[in-house]
Amino acid sequence: MLRTVEASIPAFAPRDTNSPGHATRYRNPPGLLSVATAVPPYKITQSDAAAAMHHIFSDIFSRSEKMAGVFASTGIRQRYAARPLDWYLAPQGWPERAAVYVKEGSRLFIDVAAKALAKANCTAQEVDVIVFVSSSGIAVPSLDAVVHARMGFRPDIQRVPVFGLGCAGGATGLAVAARLATAQPGATVLMVTVELNTLSFRLDRPDKASLISSALFGDGAAACVLRSGERGLAVIDGAGEHLWPDTLGIMGWSIDPVGFGVLLVPDVPAFAAANLRPAVERILARIGLAVGDIARFVCHPGGTKVVAAIERSFGLEQGALEHERGVLADFGNMSAPTVLFILERVIAQGLPARAALVSMGPGFTASCVSLTQAA
Numbered sequence: 001m002l003r004t005v006e007a008s009i010p011a012f013a014p015r016d017t018n019s020p021g022h023a024t025r026y027r028n029p030p031g032l033l034s035v036a037t038a039v040p041p042y043k044i045t046q047s048d049a050a051a052a053m054h055h056i057f058s059d060i061f062s063r064s065e066k067m068a069g070v071f072a073s074t075g076i077r078q079r080y081a082a083r084p085l086d087w088y089l090a091p092q093g094w095p096e097r098a099a100v101y102v103k104e105g106s107r108l109f110i111d112v113a114a115k116a117l118a119k120a121n122c123t124a125q126e127v128d129v130i131v132f133v134s135s136s137g138i139a140v141p142s143l144d145a146v147v148h149a150r151m152g153f154r155p156d157i158q159r160v161p162v163f164g165l166g167c168a169g170g171a172t173g174l175a176v177a178a179r180l181a182t183a184q185p186g187a188t189v190l191m192v193t194v195e196l197n198t199l200s201f202r203l204d205r206p207d208k209a210s211l212i213s214s215a216l217f218g219d220g221a222a223a224c225v226l227r228s229g230e231r232g233l234a235v236i237d238g239a240g241e242h243l244w245p246d247t248l249g250i251m252g253w254s255i256d257p258v259g260f261g262v263l264l265v266p267d268v269p270a271f272a273a274a275n276l277r278p279a280v281e282r283i284l285a286r287i288g289l290a291v292g293d294i295a296r297f298v299c300h301p302g303g304t305k306v307v308a309a310i311e312r313s314f315g316l317e318q319g320a321l322e323h324e325r326g327v328l329a330d331f332g333n334m335s336a337p338t339v340l341f342i343l344e345r346v347i348a349q350g351l352p353a354r355a356a357l358v359s360m361g362p363g364f365t366a367s368c369v370s371l372t373q374a375a
Contacts, residue, residue, distance in 0.1 A: 025287045030181035030189070031232030031374065033122070033225040035344045036115035038108055039080035039331065040196075040219050046076050052089060053214055057206050071215045075304035075325060079218030079332035081198040088201045097199045097259045101137030102146060105194045108221040109147050113192050116223035120232075124152040126188050129180050131160045133173035133193040133336050135253075135362075136200065136260070138163075143194060166251060167300050168241075168361025169193055169336030174224060175239035175369050181226040194221040195335040200253070200260040213262040216303055218332030222340035231374035233347055234355070238287035238370040242279035247364035268302060272360065273309035279366040280314075280358060287370055294370075295352035297321070300339040300359035301328045310358075323349075336361075 050071035054061050081088070082104040109132075117124060130153070132144040139146065142161035160180070165172050170193055177191035197217035202210055226236065250268065254261040281291055297314060301307045301324040311320055319325075323345040327338060334341070339359050346355065357369040 025238040026178070026182045026236070028182055028185060028228050029235045029237040030178050030226045030228040031230035032234045032236055032371065033227060033230065033232040034116045034119035034223075035233065035340055035347060036112050036119055036223050037337065037341050037344055038112035038115065038221045040082045040104055040108060042081045042084045043078055044081050044085050044218075045078045046071055046074070046215075048085060049079070049214065052085060053211065056089065056203065057211065060206055060211065070212060073304070074215050074332075075328055076216070076332045077329045079198075080220060082196045082219050083198070088198065089203070091203060092259070094257055094259050098137065098139070101196055101199060102139050102143070104219075105134070105137060105139070105143050105196055106147050106150075108194050108219075109143050109192055110150055112194070112221040112223040113147075113151060113190060116190065116192075116225050120225035122188055122225055125154055127153055127157060127190045128184065128187040129158040129160065129177075129189040131162065131173055131177045131180065131189065131191040133162045133165060133169040133191070134195060135164055135166045135169060136195045136197050136335065144192070164362065165336060165365075166361035167302065167333070167335045167338070168359040168363070168365050168367045169195075170222065170300065170339040171239075171357040171359040171367040171369050172241065172361075172365075173336065174236070174340070174357065175241075175367065177224065177226050178236040178239060178369070181228045185228045187227065189226045190223065191226065192221070192223045193336040193340070195219060195337055197333075197335050200262055202258060202261055204258060205261050209262045209265075216333045218334050220331055220334035220337045220341065222337035222344075224340065234351055234371040234374050236369060236371055238289075240283035240286050240368055242283055242366045242368075244275065244279075244364050248362075250362075250364040252362040268360075269305040269309040271364075272302075272306055273313050276310060276358070276360065276366060277313040280356070280368050283366070283368040284356070284370070289354075289370060294354055294356045296346060296355040298339060298343050298346055298355055298357045299324055300361075301325065301342070302333060302360070304328065
């Protein structure tokens, strides 16, 4: 039995204390004014990726029937990458990977941030706070500073770069942005997440975790604009996290002179099926809600097995998370941005009265954000 530690995201503004546990439910909840997404220019079909991997690591795939079918079992048709496929099939070191992260990551930041601001009818000069979330590269200064002049942000803008959240970064980043918007009434908060996961592909690491990740991960970016006192597309009225101790090895990076290396255990779907719902129930209880109050869970898909595990965990009909499967098929697992790609589709279809973003990531952590329909 796993021990649990619960970590709420505190609100700086006064909180509603009528719900159990003095929940993180915002008295002055911010409106989500826009959601935007972007991908890099190079499309890699799953069939091309599979052919390349089977050629390079032919001995590994020939020895394992399970590994031989890993690309076909992901439910992914295509992904987008910062560089064409051939670039990844040549030896690349840390300097080369870091250079691509800064160059292509900056381009994606500008692209997706400009889209989000335009959708919100805002200019870069109006942005008061930037929350930048990324775990797939390191740049100091962070990319929000690298693009500052090109974006046209003000010199007094508040910068909040966040590293290490992995796949949970989309939901947790949105929660951080909401907390800051709540704390500063009237402030415009821009949240941007950029992930170039393909840069972690390693020719020198033919282990199972690396090969599975080569079948799953793609690159992408997402951005949101928030402001308290406005309704927008939806209202973010609460958020929380749940951390399982002694689970550091489930997911993450190892770091060496060549670059990042994937740490990923194979039983994430089983872990999600057994542990996700109780964690989300605890988070929702602190907001004064129950699972039955949520009309639509918007979940980071991880992979098709994780999606199926989430459906079982929450008692959903098989296939209920259709947008999760659709985004996975069209873009792969982009880590943090993925759940916001799904949210964009859910909003386009029509957001229900209440929805909840749910993601899991390194820690091992579950993150949940409650959204209500804008009246």
